[in-house]
Each structure stands twice: as structure tokens, then as C-alpha cells.
Amino acid sequence: MARTTSGPPADLLGPVQGEVSWFCCGNSWGPCSSTGKGACGTCNSGSLQHAWPNTSDACWAITRPDSCGVGLSRRTCGYRHRTTALCTGTSVVTSIADCGPQTDLFCGERSCCGATCASNRLIDLTPAAFSAIASLSSGLRPAEISTA
């Protein structure tokens, strides 16, 4: 799919829609065992936390959501967002514990449940948080993200 570079920048003055996935952090097993505590130093798979693409200039330089036409607000460690799964309407409130996802590497990607779709990876939840709104085995879901 071609990269999406047009459209107004998204901000969290209001809810935005995008894709949500999950990642492991902190002490863990398997390929996750090499993962640390995240950019904030507090990240744990069992806690209600998330990664955000714009926690600092250095973070933004890696994730570059603007290359997908998305201009997310700067939010720092501990800031709270509400993520609502568009498939079920279930939501979870989490706090920032890491920088991510790398939005630019999946630019234009779109996931759907039925006719409900959302584009671009805007947030990654810990397994504890993601499993509160969807099955971990779904891997990637469309979601709405707002401030909490």
C-alpha cells in the first residue's frame, strides 16, 4: 500500500483513530527476555502501560509518524491515554512507559474489523493492557485513542 502523506495532522485535542498492537517489556521470557524497562525505565508487561511515538525529540526522530501524515502531540512518561478497541468498544486507560511504535515503518497500514478500519500505528500496549480490550492472538486492532 502506498504511503499516506496527506490529511490534517492528528492531535489529541480530540480522539484520533489508528492501529494498536502490543509489545513486551520488563522481565520476561523468550524473545522478550532481552527487552528492557523501556524509555521511561518503568515498563512491565503485566502493568497497564503503553508506548507513545512522541515522548521526546529523540523518540520522535525514531518513530516519525509525521512521515505518515500524523502529527501526534508530545506526551511524556506517565501521561495517560484511553485506548478503545473499535471492534468491541472496550477501553483501557494506561500510562506512557516507552517510546514507540515505529509508525513510519508501517506507514499507510490499515486494519479492520468488519467495515470499521483505522490506519497507521499510533500506540503499543503492554500485554496486560491489550488483553483487557482484545485477545493477544489478534495482534493488531483498529482503535480510538484519547486523553484520559
Added chain:
Amino acid sequence: MRSRRDVLKSAVLGGGAGVMAATALGSLGPEAAFATATSAAPGVEPGAPDPNFAEGRIRSIKDNTLLVLGSNMVFHTIRVVDGTSLWKLGPVGFDQARPGDGLYARGVRMPDGMLAAEAVWLNIVNIKGHITDIKDQTLRLDHNGHEVLCHVVPGRSVAIHSESPPTADLSLLKVAQHVQILGAWRPDTNEVDIATVFSPH
């Protein structure tokens, strides 16, 4: 109407014949399980551990109970009941759980500290990285500087290219491409069986 969580809780509290392991005939699939609303424990502060969630590796299995050592060295007792969904590369029965398996579990924390499981995901991983090599039935992934050998499982592995429907044809994947791989870890190795490859293109 009783919620799925209420049923789980009462199944555990009821004890006896009502507390039975999900059978080898197969458990409720995780997608079906999550068609109904689930949630974190009420009152849990964002950023805090969710008591209705557990993570770790199975140390032992007795009857319908998993004794799990968390990666933070905290033990969890996880009860599998009739309504529990189990995943290990796909929906499976309780007989597929093995000591040494890693897991994530969500359910209802009982007063005695036991977790009545709503869903258990065995060895599930969800990793992102660049493809460094593709062979007939394997691909190698550079995940945060660590190589992960990913196996294609015939009849099970699929690729999802953006919003396109899942396909068993993985031939469109290319070396150097960035992907997300959802799969099942082979315990104590750097190898993963592929359930789904998410590709943006």
C-alpha cells in the same frame, strides 16, 4: 444476564464437577472469548500491575491448575475452567500446556489469590523486526539486534498485507522488509512458529 467473568468466578467458587479443565476436544477460541467485553481489574491505577493478569513460565501442572513463576519471581496459581480459552499457535485444549511454556493469562483474581483464567496464551510472542533471510519454510528476523528463526507452519501460518484478508501465501514477503510476527515461541530457543505475519505492504 450473567457475564462470562461471572460464570468463570462461580465455576471456581462452586468447585467440584463444575471446575473442570478445558478438554482435549478444544477450548473456546480466544477471538470468540473476546467477542464479549473483558477488562482490567476495576480501580487499578494506570501504570500499575493488573491483578487480573499474570505472566511467567509454567513450573508444574496439576489437574486443572498451572503453577507459574512470573518473570518478576512471583508465583501465580492459575485455574483453567470450562470456559477458559487457550491459545498455542491457535486455539488448543488444556492438554497442550507443558511445563516450561511461557504464558500470559487474563481472568478474575479470587480472594485466595488464585487467578480463574478467562484466557491463557501459551508461548505467544508479538515481535517486530527486519527480515534478513527467507528460505522455503523459514525466515530470519532481526529483532532488536537479536536473530529470531521463524518457522512457517503449513496450514497455520498466514500473512496479512495491510487490510487484505489473511493469506497462506507468504511469497510476497521480502528480505529487508519490516514486519510484525505473531507466533508461538519454542521454549528455550530463539525460534518461533509463525501464526501471522503483519506486513504494511
